[in-house]
Every structure is written in structure tokens, then in C-alpha cells.
Amino acid sequence: MKKIxxxxxxxxxxxxxxxxxxxxxxxxxxxxxxxxxxxxxxxQGGASKSQLLSAIDLQVGRFSxxxxxxxxxxxxxxxxxxxxxxxxxxxxxLSRVGWKFQSNRLLPVDVFDISELKDIPEQAHEDLLKSAxxxxxxxxxxxxxxxxxxxxxxxxxxYSEFNLGNPHNASFQERINQSLKAIGAKDCLDNELQAxxxxxxxxxxxxxxxxxxxxxxxxxxxKLRSSMGDVHGxxxxxxxxxxxxxxxxxxxxxxxxxxxxx
Numbered sequence: 001m002k003k004i005x006x007x008x009x010x011x012x013x014x015x016x017x018x019x020x021x022x023x024x025x026x027x028x029x030x031x032x033x034x035x036x037x038x039x040x041x042x043x044q045g046g047a048s049k050s051q052l053l054s055a056i057d058l059q060v061g062r063f064s065x066x067x068x069x070x071x072x073x074x075x076x077x078x079x080x081x082x083x084x085x086x087x088x089x090x091x092x093x094l095s096r097v098g099w100k101f102q103s104n105r106l107l108p109v110d111v112f113d114i115s116e117l118k119d120i121p122e123q124a125h126e127d128l129l130k131s132a133x134x135x136x137x138x139x140x141x142x143x144x145x146x147x148x149x150x151x152x153x154x155x156x157x158x159y160s161e162f163n164l165g166n167p168h169n170a171s172f173q174e175r176i177n178q179s180l181k182a183i184g185a186k187d188c189l190d191n192e193l194q195a196x197x198x199x200x201x202x203x204x205x206x207x208x209x210x211x212x213x214x215x216x217x218x219x220x221x222x223k224l225r226s227s228m229g230d231v232h233g234x235x236x237x238x239x240x241x242x243x244x245x246x247x248x249x250x251x252x253x254x255x256x257x258x259x260x261x262x
Contacts, residue, residue, distance in 0.1 A: 004068040004106065006060055008093035009075055010053055016079070016086060019049050025082075026056055029074040030067055035059065066137055069106060076101045107132045120253045123157060124150040128253075131246055140237040141230040147249040148172065148225045154256050155179045172222040176252060177215060185258045186211055214255065217248045 039047040127150035135143035158179040
């Protein structure tokens, strides 16, 4: 897993907060403040912000990845509480090293691109973020369960909206297929291709194969969920397939937001 980006957060603390503020912010995180007690800012001979952060670095350097993640996330949250205008600055410095701070979570961009959320049904956001967070923290089976849960939340809503019956009587794959049919996803795709002047001879096979690929992705996720998905992290998993499951979830969810014009 990609190393938690403490460095950029540390630099933002130095550049934007006073000595006292930095102590206050890290105090909310999992930092042993007794080891910082001797560092005080005085008019003469006191400690500098650099010395304070170096002492914090010593602690952070001994933490596990999960503990560093907690410290970094809490610091980002407390920084934004005090200076909300720092959001763009944090986004800039974190994106350079492949990270984002979203909904009080630090997430690597290559696991899940936060910008995709705008194209995904809102009720799926929390589960997708949870999936990415668990993957970041090494909980692969929990990540897979959450990515499937994101789809569950949307298909359950569609079943209710279109009176498709009891969703719990249908398999994961069947719920996806019935939901796609109910919202007219195939017709919508056909209409969009016609609008950009695709010939019917191309639209029909493309649409058929695209629908088939979604059906296959639904089956694969269904099988992975039963064989590898486990919120307790006790089932053996294949890392690459878990990464793929998040991408498949994002693709299916973007299609599930479609609505046919009636």
C-alpha cells in the first residue's frame, strides 16, 4: 500500500499555524503530548516550530500505517476546522503525492478518484469511500464487501422506485440487471450513440456487447463477494481483483444513475 503522506501535512502545519496551534492540533491526534511538554515557545531560548515538528516526526515514524493514517486524517480535519480556506492548499500538496482528503478520510487517488463521486448516486458515496479506506488500510475483503454494498444501496432504491418486487429474493447479479432494465440504461445508450451519428449497424452490436460486459461484471462481483468478501477480513483474497472490484463498482454505479426520458 502507498505510504501515508505525513510530509505534506507537516509542511502545511509549519506554514499555516503558530507553535501553539500546532501543539493543539496534534493533541487531538494520537500523539503523546508528554514527550512534547519540554518544548515551549519563549521570547528567548525557546523551541522553534521546526523543533516541535521534529519531535512529532519521531513519534509518527514509529507508528503503524494505520496509526499514521489516523493521525494524518485528524490533523487535516482540525486544520480545516480552524482554516477552512486551506482546503485547496491541502488538495494541492496531497495530490502531488497521489492522495486526497475527502469526508474526513485520506484516500490514495489510484485506489479511487474522488472526482468520480459527482457521477455516482449519492447513497453509494459512503460505501465507496469506506471501500477505498479499507483497501488503503489493507483490509481487502472488507473493501470488497463495501464496494458491493455501494451497489446494493442503489439497486434497493431502484427496486422500490419501480416496484420490482422483493430485492432480497434476487441475486446480486439479477438485481443489477433488473435495475438497469428498469431505468432504461440500454435505450439511453442507444439514443446517445444515435445523437452522435453512429450507424445502426454499429450501435446494435456495441450495445449488445456493452450490456453483456455489465452482466459479466455483475457475476464476477457476485462471485468475489461470496468467496472473498468479509468485513472481518478472514477470507483469503487476490489483491488485484479487489482493486478491480472498486473500478467495476464505479462503472456500474455510473450506469445506474441513468434515467430514460419518458
